[in-house]
Amino acid sequence: MYTVREAHEGLSKKEFSCHELVQECFDQIDRVDKTIHAFLAYTKEQAFTRAARIDEKISKGHVLGLLEGIPIAIKDNILISGVQATAASRILKNYVASYNATVIEKLEKEGAIFLGKTNLDEFAMGSSTENSAYGPTKNPWDTNRVPGGSSGGSAAAVATDECIASLGSDTGGSIRQPAALCGVTGLKPTYGAVSRYGLIALASSFDQIGPFGKTVEDVTIVFDAIKGADPHDSSSGRASADSVLPHLSRGVKGMKIGIPREYFIEGIDADIQKCVDDAVMEYQRLGAEIISVSLPHTSYALATYYVIMPAEASSNLARFDGMRYGHTAQDTRSLIETYVRSRSEGFGAEAKRRIMLGTYVLAAGYYDAYYKQAQKVRALMTRDFREAFLQVDCILTPTSPVAPFVFGEKIDDPLQMYLADIFTVSANIAGIPGMSVPCGFVMRDGKELPVGMQLLGKHFDEATILATGHAYQQTTDWHTRRPSLTSL
Amino acid sequence: MALTQKDIDHIAQLGRLECSAEERERFTKQLSSILEYVAQLQEADTAGVEYRYQVDGLENIRNADEVIQCNADVRENVLRAFPDNVGDMLKVKGIFEE
Numbered sequence: 001m002y003t004v005r006e007a008h009e010g011l012s013k014k015e016f017s018c019h020e021l022v023q024e025c026f027d028q029i030d031r032v033d034k035t036i037h038a039f040l041a042y043t044k045e046q047a048f049t050r051a052a053r054i055d056e057k058i059s060k061g062h063v064l065g066l067l068e069g070i071p072i073a074i075k076d077n078i079l080i081s082g083v084q085a086t087a088a089s090r091i092l093k094n095y096v097a098s099y100n101a102t103v104i105e106k107l108e109k110e111g112a113i114f115l116g117k118t119n120l121d122e123f124a125m126g127s128s129t130e131n132s133a134y135g136p137t138k139n140p141w142d143t144n145r146v147p148g149g150s151s152g153g154s155a156a157a158v159a160t161d162e163c164i165a166s167l168g169s170d171t172g173g174s175i176r177q178p179a180a181l182c183g184v185t186g187l188k189p190t191y192g193a194v195s196r197y198g199l200i201a202l203a204s205s206f207d208q209i210g211p212f213g214k215t216v217e218d219v220t221i222v223f224d225a226i227k228g229a230d231p232h233d234s235s236s237g238r239a240s241a242d243s244v245l246p247h248l249s250r251g252v253k254g255m256k257i258g259i260p261r262e263y264f265i266e267g268i269d270a271d272i273q274k275c276v277d278d279a280v281m282e283y284q285r286l287g288a289e290i291i292s293v294s295l296p297h298t299s300y301a302l303a304t305y306y307v308i309m310p311a312e313a314s315s316n317l318a319r320f321d322g323m324r325y326g327h328t329a330q331d332t333r334s335l336i337e338t339y340v341r342s343r344s345e346g347f348g349a350e351a352k353r354r355i356m357l358g359t360y361v362l363a364a365g366y367y368d369a370y371y372k373q374a375q376k377v378r379a380l381m382t383r384d385f386r387e388a389f390l391q392v393d394c395i396l397t398p399t400s401p402v403a404p405f406v407f408g409e410k411i412d413d414p415l416q417m418y419l420a421d422i423f424t425v426s427a428n429i430a431g432i433p434g435m436s437v438p439c440g441f442v443m444r445d446g447k448e449l450p451v452g453m454q455l456l457g458k459h460f461d462e463a464t465i466l467a468t469g470h471a472y473q474q475t476t477d478w479h480t481r482r483p484s485l486t487s488l
Numbered sequence: 489m490a491l492t493q494k495d496i497d498h499i500a501q502l503g504r505l506e507c508s509a510e511e512r513e514r515f516t517k518q519l520s521s522i523l524e525y526v527a528q529l530q531e532a533d534t535a536g537v538e539y540r541y542q543v544d545g546l547e548n549i550r551n552a553d554e555v556i557q558c559n560a561d562v563r564e565n566v567l568r569a570f571p572d573n574v575g576d577m578l579k580v581k582g583i584f585e586e
Binding site for chain 2: 095097192235297304306314321325332334335340341347349357372373377382415
């Protein structure tokens with residue numbers, strides 16, 4: 001089916017109506033989502049009401065904006081007023097959002113149409129969607145395998161043409177890793193580029209909302225729509241609302257692309273490495289200069305992340321106390337019992353693990369050794385990137401060290417699951433933008449599985465990584481391949 | 489850093505959680521192995537490193553201390569989400585033990 005650009009042109013030229021476009025998405029959902037399970041809820045009525053309004057505008061000769069009438073799916077940890085927002089947790093099972101996230105307000109203003117809410121690991125904690133309280137999403141390329149996570153539903157929905165683009169959130173790789181595993185393009189913007197108002201918080205100093213699309217151009221169009229400063233999120237104060245789209249075709253000739261030596265670790269899948277090496281060669285062919293750079297503190301990235309993230313998560317999840325909204329335990333005798341039972345009944349295993357881990361590293365006696373030390377290493381890692389970006393315009397790495405894994409393979413060993421994020425967490429630690437772009441396939445059990453490369457950029461310089469990814473997609477066709485889905 | 493089941497109970501209590509016997513055993517093992525992994529941070533030379541809790545360089549941003557009216561729909565939605573209420577007021581358990 002269509003990219004944002006193609007759907008926009010089809011609507012503008014009246015090749016199909018907005019109603020037909022939305023219907024086509026829901027038909028595809030009916031066909032595949034029983035198996036794929038990308039969605040947790042649909043907003044069908046609202047979608048068709050909006051489509052009718054767009055069709056009326058078209059009939060009156062109105063010139064459509066790029067996102068006007070475009071069907072988009074939203075991760076279920078982003079609030080749409082009047083629609084469920086479960087964050088894939090039992091504790092928010094019957095919760096209906098009281099207000100709109102800023103990104104939702106912005107997309108509504110652009111005339112985008114919401115199809116529904118997509119699946120995720122509970123509270124965005126995970127790399128496989130296996131932590132969803134409502135069952136996992138399946139990888140569209142091989143339904144025995146995970147789609148990645150935490151935004152697995154948003155990635156799978158784009159890969160299966162259930163929607164044209166989608167929104168996810170990325171705290172340690174939750175947009176880029178599922179984008180790689182599902183064969184779509186996904187952008188984690190600079191920390192502070194997009195307002196987090198109305199995003200159910202995981203780790204507030206890492207979280208960012210970002211788009212999934214079939215092309216870098218689509219991701220850029222959605223990013224342009226959602227970015228910008230927002231008085232409701234003070235960390236967005238430096239965000240620019242200027243459009244990146246006009247800069248997309250500037251090419252990579254003469255551009256300096258850095259390859260960090262520390263990212264070629266033992267344990268990276270050799271076939272994935274080959275795909276990424278080929279992409280590097282393609283950039284060379286396109287006239288980019290490839291430069292070896294060093295990010296000396298890379299080996300501490302995961303340890304740093306798995307101290308600070310649970311510390312922030314345990315604080316953020318303290319608000320789920322059974323008092324004002326969400327699950328409340330019944331027949332309790334005291335306030336404290338209500339807290340403990342509501343939380344113990346409502347949270348899944350990974351949420352509990354991270355609350356306990358975060359509580360531990362923040363506890364008196366351990367704070368200096370764990371939390372403070374991690375913050376210092378974070379400062380060193382940020383400096384590493386600043387120095388590398390003095391030599392290069394962007395950095396290229398694999399997105400995931402492994403191909404999509406089989407369900408159950410890592411779920412009982414949290415540390416193994418955490419290692420899936422080894423190439424992505426650094427961008428969140430340093431607050432820089434990162435994007436995953438499809439760059440090849442590997443064969444596993446007779447099935448083709450997609451591979452992604454990661455492009456990292458300077459703070460607030462999404463334009464460079466988007467233009468770099470776009471240049472690659474002009475001369476390669478990995479991003480145009482779709483899973484067959486015929487057996488579903 | 490190996491944790492004991494007693495440590496787990498203590499952390500759980502601080503986090504307002506309770507663990508079943510099975511969970512206590514599983515979390516003891518899993519959290520110990522995660523803590524052992526993150527302990528490598530101790531090897532990093534961080535002498536003299538200045539740090540902040542944010543990497544964006546922003547300083548505290550303060551809003552004027554003014555009461556802002558809530559949108560009527562939002563207010564209605566918030567009230568509707570209360571698990572228990574008396575009119576427009578949220579009803580909670582007493583904070584003092586009987």
